[in-house]
Amino acid sequence: MMLPRRTFLKIASASAASLVFPMLSGAAEAAPPKKTHLVTLSFDDGFRKSFARIAEIFEKRRLSACLNIVAAGLPEDAYIKNSPLGDFTLWNELKQRGHEIMPHGYRHENLARLPLDQAQDLVRRCLGVFAEKLGGFDPKQAVFNFPYNASTPELERWLPTQVRAFRTGGGAINPWPRSGQAKLTCVSSGPGNCEAAIDRELARLLARPSGWLVFNTHGLDEEGWGPIRASYLEALLDRLLARESVEILPAGRALAKYAV
Numbered sequence: 001m002m003l004p005r006r007t008f009l010k011i012a013s014a015s016a017a018s019l020v021f022p023m024l025s026g027a028a029e030a031a032p033p034k035k036t037h038l039v040t041l042s043f044d045d046g047f048r049k050s051f052a053r054i055a056e057i058f059e060k061r062r063l064s065a066c067l068n069i070v071a072a073g074l075p076e077d078a079y080i081k082n083s084p085l086g087d088f089t090l091w092n093e094l095k096q097r098g099h100e101i102m103p104h105g106y107r108h109e110n111l112a113r114l115p116l117d118q119a120q121d122l123v124r125r126c127l128g129v130f131a132e133k134l135g136g137f138d139p140k141q142a143v144f145n146f147p148y149n150a151s152t153p154e155l156e157r158w159l160p161t162q163v164r165a166f167r168t169g170g171g172a173i174n175p176w177p178r179s180g181q182a183k184l185t186c187v188s189s190g191p192g193n194c195e196a197a198i199d200r201e202l203a204r205l206l207a208r209p210s211g212w213l214v215f216n217t218h219g220l221d222e223e224g225w226g227p228i229r230a231s232y233l234e235a236l237l238d239r240l241l242a243r244e245s246v247e248i249l250p251a252g253r254a255l256a257k258y259a260v
């Protein structure tokens with residue numbers, strides 16, 4: 001292909017300049033410290049009070065929170081019923097402020113206990129609510145977070161035709177994100193405070209050369225199954241930010257950034 005002469009000159013002079021002055025091409029700039037450990041704190045269910053506070057705590061540190069919410073109303077789950085959930089007015093506001101808002105079921109059904117077609121219908125209905133009510137929602141970038149982290153092999157095969165990826169139960173430490181990855185596994189711990197479990201999984205992560213910890217947690221202080229204290233979350237994020245090897249990202253953003 002013939003390049004127009006002006007374009008050719010531009011390319012030629014840019015290459016020549018980069019040979020003589022490597023700084024002009026960016027080669028001499030200090031590379032950012034290489035990240036080897038990813039941490040995703042994946043908050044489920046959508047408690048109004050807790051999620052607003054979690055968002056504030058992440059924002060204060062220029063981080064995005066990973067918030068997974070139930071699409072339609074209050075499910076029949078004692079731990080969720082006891083605390084008011086937020087609504088799409090709040091979810092849209094938090095998304096606009098840079099947080100990740102992802103689906104966590106239509107009404108928090110245990111999809112693994114349902115016939116496949118019913119489970120698929122509920123996933124479609126959940127995604128339909130997101131498409132209708134959450135500005136900028138793109139299923140191609142979405143992570144579906146199974147309620148109760150309960151999936152089946154059939155659902156796992158089907159989900160990537162609907163969304164970018166899904167999160168289900170399994171080990172807390174995933175390998176570094178890889179191209180085409182659709183399955184993330186996580187652990188959670190409850191019904192009491194789950195801080196010790198997070199500390200334990202983090203220690204395991206940091207003892208390895210690299211990896212991606214996906215820990216599924218819920219509300220703050222007294223809200224939800226397996227809560228953590230707000231003060232613990234603040235101290236935890238500060239502790240992680242002090243480590244150069246660690247990057248704190250929501251699940252979807254970790255895939256978009258590294259699984260390419």
Ligand SMILES: [Zn+2]
Binds near residue numbers: 044108
């Ligand atoms: Zn849940």
